[in-house]
Amino acid sequence: MRGWKIAAIAIGVIIAFFLVGTIVHVIISALITIAIAALVVGGVYVAIKVARSNRQVSGKSKDSEIRDHYSSSSALPRSDLDQYIPPAPPARPTAAGSTAARPSKPDIDDELARLKREMGS
Secondary structure: OHHHHHHHHHHHHHHHHHHHHHHHHHHHHHHHHHHHHHHHHHHHHHHHHHHHHOOOOOOOOHHHHHHHHHHHOOOOOOHHHHOOOOOOOOOOOOOOOOOOOOOOHHHHHHHHHHHHHHHOO
16 A cells, blocks of 8 residues: 555656646746747837838937938028138149248238137137
């Protein structure tokens, strides 16, 4: 009789082990399935969002996208760009190997004064 009790306990432990293992397996499988489904649904959502906006996903914020949209439009030129005078091209060396004369100091002072007036300082 004693051997039957030990065998029954051993069989009960094995059955309990398989039941607990099966339950844990079902729970883990369900969690993995839910995670994969969430990834698929999220990917479909992003794909639909991108398709509707006709843009690629980027790291820019909405403010910079709005600014980029307006800056790319054909806006009127700013007034300070109308008064821009490009600098003179660099002087070429003469036959003797020296460069042309540099601008005099009053011209630089006049230019600095004009810039200060335009900046409002």
